Amino acid sequence: METLHCDVAIIGGGPAGCSAAIYTARADLDTVIIDKDPHAGALGMAHIIANYPGMGNDITGMELLESMRRHAGSFGARFMKQKVNGIDVRNPEKTVFTTSGTMFKAKALILATGSMGKSRELPGEKELLGAGVSYCATCDAAFYRQKVVAVAGRTREAVEEALVLSRFASKVYLFCPTASLTAPPEDIHMLQEQKNIEVFYSRRLDAINGGKFVESVTLGAPEEVVAVDGVFLYLTGSAPVLDFTGGQLDVCQSGCLQVDKDFMTSVPGVFAAGDILCKEVKQAVIVASEGCRAALQVDKFLRGRDRARSDYQ
Numbered sequence: 001m002e003t004l005h006c007d008v009a010i011i012g013g014g015p016a017g018c019s020a021a022i023y024t025a026r027a028d029l030d031t032v033i034i035d036k037d038p039h040a041g042a043l044g045m046a047h048i049i050a051n052y053p054g055m056g057n058d059i060t061g062m063e064l065l066e067s068m069r070r071h072a073g074s075f076g077a078r079f080m081k082q083k084v085n086g087i088d089v090r091n092p093e094k095t096v097f098t099t100s101g102t103m104f105k106a107k108a109l110i111l112a113t114g115s116m117g118k119s120r121e122l123p124g125e126k127e128l129l130g131a132g133v134s135y136c137a138t139c140d141a142a143f144y145r146q147k148v149v150a151v152a153g154r155t156r157e158a159v160e161e162a163l164v165l166s167r168f169a170s171k172v173y174l175f176c177p178t179a180s181l182t183a184p185p186e187d188i189h190m191l192q193e194q195k196n197i198e199v200f201y202s203r204r205l206d207a208i209n210g211g212k213f214v215e216s217v218t219l220g221a222p223e224e225v226v227a228v229d230g231v232f233l234y235l236t237g238s239a240p241v242l243d244f245t246g247g248q249l250d251v252c253q254s255g256c257l258q259v260d261k262d263f264m265t266s267v268p269g270v271f272a273a274g275d276i277l278c279k280e281v282k283q284a285v286i287v288a289s290e291g292c293r294a295a296l297q298v299d300k301f302l303r304g305r306d307r308a309r310s311d312y313q
């Protein structure tokens with residue numbers, strides 16, 4: 001298993017994470033941004049952004065994000081396409097675990113995974129997790145050789161994971177809760193080319209059923225039970241994405257991560273910025289400013305400064 005060391009590991013490469021990386025990398029801190037898929041975040045999904053200063057009124061969310069990523073990269077921040085599934089923040093050196101098995105060790109963390117998290121758990125999901133319920137086809141697809149699986153979701157991530165599963169499973173049902181998928185046309189084309197994938201639009205998953213292992217899923221409106229051996233969930237909502245923190249950090253009553261005025265969580269050395277925090281208005285310019293403020297505090301924390309300092313050259 002590979003272990004990578006850095007000064008700052010930023011989990012989430014949306015506008016909050018990219019803005020933070022610009023400041024930490026420019027402050028000469030070895031910075032790694034771990035992001036599962038730029039298209040999985042709110043900015044990557046936004047069609048047109050007309051109100052980000054200096055960017056005009058017809059830039060797409062993805063174009064703005066790519067420009068932010070290039071900017072962070074130009075100062076030396078390294079992007080890693082990995083899905084984080086755990087952290088250990090008990091020691092001064094923080095550990096980040098990913099589904100690929102790569103581990104990151106960092107002196108400080110900035111959490112910036114946004115708020116596209118699933119807001120409700122499906123009946124049967126928790127009970128059958130690891131017994132047919134999975135959130136990662138790349139990790140678990142091989143267990144479903146010649147089996148029938150369901151994928152629930154509408155995003156590019158859901159489409160990509162369905163394609164991974166189609167290489168192993170005999171049949172993949174993709175249940176899209178909306179009338180269309182939010183994936184690029186080329187990905188949807190690949191999906192349509194796969195003979196063993198069947199896509200159902202406007203079909204919501206209501207429950208996952210089984211005893212020891214998953215046996216079927218229940219779809220809603222109209223209700224229907226479909227026999228499957230596994231279920232892969234990529235459902236999005238508007239809950240802060242905190243599943244990988246394993247309850248190690250304090251959260252507010254409304255379920256967002258709790259931070260102090262310096263954007264530090266309840267664990268020293270672990271900072272957070274962006275939509276993962278409670279806010280009245282979710283906007284790219286607001287989270288970019290939070291990323292900057294969190295990064296300046298990381299620099300202060302790691303260098304033992306008595307006040308945060310920006311770098312004008």
Ligand SMILES: Cc1cc2nc3c(=O)[nH]c(=O)nc-3n(C[C@H](O)[C@H](O)[C@H](O)COP(=O)(O)OP(=O)(O)OC[C@H]3O[C@@H](n4cnc5c(N)ncnc54)[C@H](O)[C@@H]3O)c2cc1C
Pocket residue numbers: 011012013014015016017034035036037038039040041042043044045046047048049050051052082083084085112113114115116241244273274275276282283284285287
């Ligand atoms: C449809 C839509 C339209 C919008 N329009 C506008 C607008 O016009 N103007 C505006 O200012 N704002 C707009 N917003 C809001 C804006 O996009 C968000 O406020 C902003 O993107 C939040 O930034 P963030 O960095 O906190 O999170 P996100 O942009 O959501 O980025 C989070 C990142 O974390 C990554 N991630 C999540 N979980 C993991 C994990 N386990 N491991 C690794 N990586 C992970 C994701 O891949 C993603 O790249 C819009 C949002 C949406 C959804």
